[in-house]
Amino acid sequence: MAIISSEIQFRLSGGASNSAPGSSIGGTKSSTSITTATLNNLWDNVSGDEAAAGDTEYRCVYLHNANATLTWEQVTVWISANTPAxxxxxxxxxxxxxxxxxxxxVANEGVAPAGVTFSAPTSKAGGLLIGDIPAGQAKAIWIKRVVTAGAAAYNADSVVIQAEGDSAS
Structure with missing residues (x-):
């Protein structure tokens, strides 16, 4: 049986029981998965002060293969819909x-992680190749949100990150 979509999980970082997205800044993989299509599931609202001054924040999530036996092969990750703000x-x-x-x-959400190169690939063909993720294992992905100085405050910001790979059937 192949890996099914419910076995592919984006989990918070910040400790095994962390459920606070603002604390997802690296460290141990959490058992808490990000709930898709839910406001503030990773980022807080952009306040008027943050928008006026500009703000760059980072989050670390783990792309987790929850299948009990199969390796998720040649995994690629990309941004399928960038922020509407x-x-x-x-x-x-x-x-x-x-x-x-x-x-x-990292020390706090405003500190860039060392050794990480950021880009905004918009398709699988241009995505970031992770390689294989064995059963029950994960790979960390960092997400950077940049609010340009002078931007308008926004309370419904979102981004859609997609991952795809293969598995034995």
Whole structure:
């Protein structure tokens, strides 16, 4: 049986029981998955002060293969829909730690992670190649949100990150 979509999970970082998206800044993989299509599931609202001054924040999530036996092969990740807010963009980068290793945490959400290169690929063909993720293992992905100085405050910002790979059937 192939890996099914419910076995592919984006999980928070920040500790095994972390459920606070604002604390998802590296460290141990959480058992909490990000709930898709839910406001503030990763980012807080962009306040008027943040929008006026500009703000760059980072989050670390783990792309987790929850299948019990199958390796998720040749996994690629990309941004399928960037933020709808004018003056805001998101980029992604692969974590510096190896597959199933713990990504080094940053001091706070405004500190860039060391060794991570960010880009905004918009298709699988241009996406970031992770490679294989064995059963029960994960790979860290960093997400950077940049709010340009002078942007308007926005309370419904979002980004859609997609991952795809193959598995034995």
């Amino acid at each position: 004018a003056g805001t963009t998101c980029e992604i980068g692969l974590g510096a730690a190896a597959v199933n290793a713990t990504e080094t945490a």
